[in-house]
Amino acid sequence: MKALIIDDEKHVRDAIRLLVDWSKYGITSIHEAKDGQEGIALIGEHKPELIFTDMMMPNTDGAGVMEWAAKHAPASKLIVISGHDDYRLVRNAITFGSIDYILKPIEPAQLNEAIAKATEELRKEEQERSRSRSIAMELKRLKPMYVEQFFCSVLNEPSAHAAMSEEIRRELRLDEPLRRARVALVSLELSSPAVREKFAASGPDLMFFALTNITNEVLASREAGYAFRYWGKEQELVLVLWGEGELAPDESLKAVNAALRDTLKTRFVFGLSEPLAFPVGAGEAYEQAKLALLRRNVLGRAVDYVLYDEAAAKRGNPLLSFHEFEEQIRFAVQGGSKDHIQRALGAWFEHIEKSGFVSFEQLTSWQGHFELTKTLWEQPGSGSEEADGGTGAEEALPCNPLRIPVTAEGRFDYPAWKDAVYQQVKLVSDRILSKDKERGVIREIAKFLEQRASEDITLQDVANHFYLSREYISRKFKQEMNENVSDYIAGIRMNRAKELLGNRSLKISQVAEQVGFQDEKYFSKVFKKWTGCTPNDYRKGHYGE
Structure with missing residues (x-):
């Protein structure tokens, strides 16, 4: 804050400077004027928050200073320092809002008390101004929201x-x-x-x-x-x-x-x-x-x-005629040939280009259809050689949705859209071919297990033979065959045991050994778990005494 001391007596100005711990009140700059006219000029130039003024001065007196300050610096706080205990002068000081009327010689305590009161009022007023500014800023921020809310509600x-x-x-x-x-x-x-x-x-x-x-x-x-x-x-x-x-x-x-x-x-x-x-x-x-x-x-x-x-x-506008091209595109997707896919899509693109018209409504409608169709192409029964034996939950995950491409000028980018469609279709094709390849591997593993079911074969043996990880074989075998490897091997052994039990010349222990069990009791326990009866009971029930 800044202070201004206006008095025609230098020793009074010096006394005011010396009697106050200015830093205590946050005042960092002090200016002086020897009469009211100079004081008014300094008020206009420096805009001090605190003004000390004598009442009886040459040129412009204290009353004149306070009257001018009331009009041009109303936020400033006034403190009168006067050698005259005159009611008229006191009344003028009160009229223009002086904080205090201090008589000369100056009492330090009274002076500091007046300054403390003035700076406290200044602090409170600044807080109020700050609060008012915050409210005004908030209202300014909320005003567009209020107008926006009105227009949104009008539309509804x-x-x-x-x-x-x-x-x-x-x-x-x-x-x-x-x-x-x-x-x-x-x-x-x-x-x-x-x-x-x-x-x-x-x-x-x-x-x-x-x-x-x-x-x-x-x-x-x-x-x-x-x-x-x-x-x-x-x-x-x-x-x-x-x-x-x-x-x-x-x-x-x-x-x-x-x-x-x-x-x-x-x-x-x-x-x-x-x-x-x-x-x-x-x-x-x-x-x-x-x-x-x-x-x-x-x-x-x-x-x-x-x-x-x-x-x-x-x-309205006719929707893009995708249905009549869908089967041709699907066959190309399942075949996996890049050229076939391009030709199948090209026939559809040519149909679009001949019409010369595509609406945003058509694009969004077709996009929904395309996302569904891509998923169906990968589902069991979509036209691939065999249905997926598992749930297909992992395998049928859709590709990333196709975003409608836009040029830098904000226009629909038809060439980029065609390329994006091709890339999405090719990605589906690659996924289907990859699944078919995986199915072939799993079928080979199943055949390998059938041929060696009577041997003491482990999942690690299978992994080593096919150069695949145990985790991959276990997961993919379960998805394709709908059962895990150990259950599949047990099933082969039990079906083989049922056939061998028809040969009455074979003892139960010999049947067990031929299907890969060295322990007859363990074989009987597994057989009963699978069939609900012991090997002997099965033989009697199916092949007689």
């Missing part, structure tokens, strides 16, 4: 918020309440790779913050509308357009795209509604904008917006 329940239009008019500084407006909509699913990468670490909230700020700067400068994030619609930015935005939306949306291109190096295509009554028509306008966006031709030329067309909305 247009008729319920007509009464709030006047309040929003004042908030947005509109000359009159909104009566008509358009809605423009943009989907961030078609945002450029540069934008996605820029906000990858910070997440979608910061991206929406940047987009709405840039858009609202443009709209506010043209008094053309307001942009906000539609709560519950994670990928949608909504613009309510009025004034120029309603009458000449092309100019406003071009300006928005220009600002986005300059700042974020991207642009968007907006779906745009017809002008409708506001707020009662807001929900309908939003649906119109959404349909315009969904059903635009993403293969068409670059535009800033697509206007809703009622006839086209009712008619």
Whole structure:
């Protein structure tokens, strides 16, 4: 803090300096003036928080200083130092809010008490100002959220918020309440790779913050509308357009795209509604904008917006004819030939290109179908040689979902999309071929076990023979054969034992030995566990006495 001592007597100014421990009160700078006129100049220049003034001075007296300070430095605290115990002077001091009226000669205790009181008031006032600034900042931060909440609720329940239009008019500084407006909509699913990468670490909230700020700067400068994030619609930015935005939306949306291109190096295509009554028509306008966006031709030329067309909305667009090509593509996938896959997909791509039309709605619908189809291709019964003997839970995991590719300019990247489709289909094909190869290995292992079931063979022996890990064989054998290796070997031995028991010339011990058991009692125990009866009982029951 700074202090100013105004007195025409130097020894008084020196006394005030010496009698106070200034650092104790947080005062780091002290200025002096020899009369009121010089004091006023220093107040204007240094803006001291604490002002000491004499009352009787040449040029401008103390009353004049306090009157000027009350108008031009009202936050400063005044302390009068006077040699005159005059009621008129005291009244002037009180009138202009002096903290204290100290008579000369100065009493140190009274002076320090007055300074302590003044600095305490300054501290409290600064705290109050700080609190007020915090409240103002919070209100400023919450204001966009309040406006955003209003517009989101208008889209959900247009008729319920007509009464709030006047309040929003004042908030947005509109000359009159909104009566008509358009809605423009943009989907961030078609945002450029540069934008996605820029906000990858910070997440979608910061991206929406940047987009709405840039858009609202443009709209506010043209008094053309307001942009906000539609709560519950994670990928949608909504613009309510009025004034120029309603009458000449092309100019406003071009300006928005220009600002986005300059700042974020991207642009968007907006779906745009017809002008409708506001707020009662807001929900309908939003649906119109959404349909315009969904059903635009993403293969068409670059535009800033697509206007809703009622006839086209009712008619809709035929979905991509994937069904008639699916079987041909599936055969190519299961065959595994790169050339066959390219030819099968090429026939479908050619069909698309001849139509010259692909909508965002078609892309998203086809994408869902494609994700399901990829999974079905890998499921048992999909056309591969044999059904998977296990649950297939691990083997049928879907590939990474296909993302709709976008150019740096924010346009649908059709060549990249075709390549991504091919890569996804080829990946499924590789997985199916890999599974078929694994099935072949497991079948070979099963045949190996059948041939050596009577031997004392272990899982490690199998692993060594096929150059595979025990863990891999155990896991894959269980998936393919629906039982583990030891149970499979036991099953072969028990079935062989049942056949040998039909030869009555063989003793039970000989049967046990021939199927790989050296201990007759252990063989009988295992046999009973598998069949529910002893070897002797089985022989009697199936082959007679």
